[in-house]
Amino acid sequence: MNRPSARVAMLYQDPHPAHRGFAEAVDADLVDFQRHSLGPLSDSVVGDVYNGLRYPSYDVYLVEGSRPLYAALAHRAVRRSKLVYLCADHGLYSLGRADFEGSSGFKSLVGRFGRPAVREIGSRFVDGVVAVSAFAADFTRPVVGPDTPIEVAHPFIQxxxxxxxxxxxxxxxxxxxxxxxxxxxxxxxxxxxxxxxxxxxxxxxxxxxxxxxxxxxxxxxxxxxxxxxxxxxxxxxxxxxxxxxxxxxxxxxxxxxxxxxxxxxxxxxxxxxxxxxxxxxxxxxxxxxxxxxxxxxxxxxxxxxxxxxxxxxxxxxxxxxATFDAETRKRAFAEAFDTVLEAL
Structure with missing residues (x-):
């Protein structure tokens, strides 16, 4: 996929300032992750999936954070937009670990019984990853599978x-x-x-x-x-x-x-x-x-x-x-993002 011909959006929730710079570097529209009321299911994965189906269609969604990721996965499965995950938090850290159980009932259930299912979803519906460090890339790899392109691009100092x-x-x-x-x-x-x-x-x-x-x-x-x-x-x-x-x-x-x-x-x-x-x-x-x-x-x-x-x-x-200035790191992010898209 070629970025100049693609419509790109960053789906975010409380974005880090550097991530706004990343969106600017790849000409991505900013789409705020918002929950729509579903009663008791609003603050749940079910609610996130429902919200994902309400977002406008883009060719590529660049997704920041774990909660927006659930919504984007639903959008990806139904509407076929490409999904590139910006791995900048530790939401997937434990999912790739053999000793994962988690603190919530849902995470514990995933850890004990559903890790293969999580990896199947990740490998099928996460098209690419830009990780903010090699460490983040390492713990994301087991979740998205061996064939998903992953590039590393560091954030910058304001x-x-x-x-x-x-x-x-x-x-x-x-x-x-x-x-x-x-x-x-x-x-x-x-x-x-x-x-x-x-x-x-x-x-x-x-x-x-x-x-x-x-x-x-x-x-x-x-x-x-x-x-x-x-x-x-x-x-x-x-x-x-x-x-x-x-x-x-x-x-x-x-x-x-x-x-x-x-x-x-x-x-x-x-x-x-x-x-x-x-x-x-x-x-x-x-x-x-x-x-x-x-x-x-x-x-x-x-x-x-x-x-x-x-x-x-x-x-x-x-x-x-001194190498972590904004312009240098935004260019590096654009290069990493383009490399991922070219592999799709």
């Missing part, structure tokens, strides 16, 4: 933030780590806080700054942990630190890691975070298991580095972070 962070001079001699994110369990901030007493056994003055609204105030009861809450200017969050930490239990490709690198902060990330590709390119020691023990060991190992090593890592982090 232009105003990108420009501001380029001027940050982090405090590389300080034993201070910062983490930025929302207070969701999958972000793993609780594990990093749990790790901090172990870090302080080696570095009694070490500080952890938790940035983002909604984190429990009780985190501050752990010595060395400061809950800063929402910070208007990320430069103010990054400047006092020498290390950025992304302790996620699972994360497809958190832009906060890219932002920290743009500001010159080396990132410590978990194996289950898509930006392990970026941290690992700087040093294998910056990628650890998603556990309090491994996080503590990773932070201590970084704080044990001398000033010259820290500056070298900072310079390389800043150089790599």
């Amino acid at each position: 232009p105003d933030v990108y420009d501001a962070l380029g001027g940050v001079s982090p405090a590389l001699d300080a034993n201070v780590a910062v983490t930025v994110g929302r207070p969701w369990r999958y972000k793993g901030v609780d594990m990093l806080v749990e790790a901090w007493p172990t870090v302080r056994e080696s570095f009694p003055e070490a500080e952890l700054h938790v940035v983002g609204g909604g984190h429990p105030g009780s985190y501050a009861e752990t010595p060395g942990v400061e809950v800063r809450g929402y910070v208007e200017n990320l430069a103010d969050a990054f400047a006092p630190a020498s290390l950025y930490a992304q302790p996620s239990r699972m994360d497809t490709f958190p832009v906060s890691v890219l932002e920290a690198m743009r500001a010159g902060l080396p990132p410590l990330v978990t194996e289950t975070t898509g930006t392990r590709s970026e941290a690992g390119a700087l040093s294998s020691d910056l990628v650890v298991d998603p556990s309090p023990e491994a996080l503590a060991a990773g932070v201590v190992a970084y704080f044990e580095r001398d000033g010259a090593e820290r500056r070298e890592l900072s310079s390389r982090a800043r150089e790599r972070g």
Whole structure:
């Protein structure tokens, strides 16, 4: 399929700003995922399928997020629009794993009895995938099957933030780590806080700054942990630190890691975070298991580095972070999307 001759729409729900940029890069119309009332079935897969049949016909639907995916699958099955999944969340993560059971009744049922059916649906009706990281591509592959084309295209830092962070001079001699994110369990901030007493056994003055609204105030009861809450200017969050930490239990490709690198902060990330590709390119020691023990060991190992090593890592982090500007990444997404369409 050739994109210039195809009508493309992005079906989304609360899109990440970078994904709006992706839609712009491929001249896609934005179609807001909305539920129409079906009584008690409105907030269910049945409701999502019903909604999918109400959307206008396009040649290609680029779908962001798991809930819009259900609707798009129904549209694909009945109206034959091509479906390209933008894998940018962890909705399919557990479906590809042998130990999947899920937290809801529906997910548990799928995990125990319906995984082959899910894979059959994915391989038949998902025509292609653009994943935001190699990690996301890896966990999507078992769901969509071996023959479905998958390309990887990373998101980008918003232009105003990108420009501001380029001027940050982090405090590389300080034993201070910062983490930025929302207070969701999958972000793993609780594990990093749990790790901090172990870090302080080696570095009694070490500080952890938790940035983002909604984190429990009780985190501050752990010595060395400061809950800063929402910070208007990320430069103010990054400047006092020498290390950025992304302790996620699972994360497809958190832009906060890219932002920290743009500001010159080396990132410590978990194996289950898509930006392990970026941290690992700087040093294998910056990628650890998603556990309090491994996080503590990773932070201590970084704080044990001398000033010259820290500056070298900072310079390389800043150089790599500078590659995540909007124009470069939008072009890369368009190329990945075109490659998928050409395979259909």
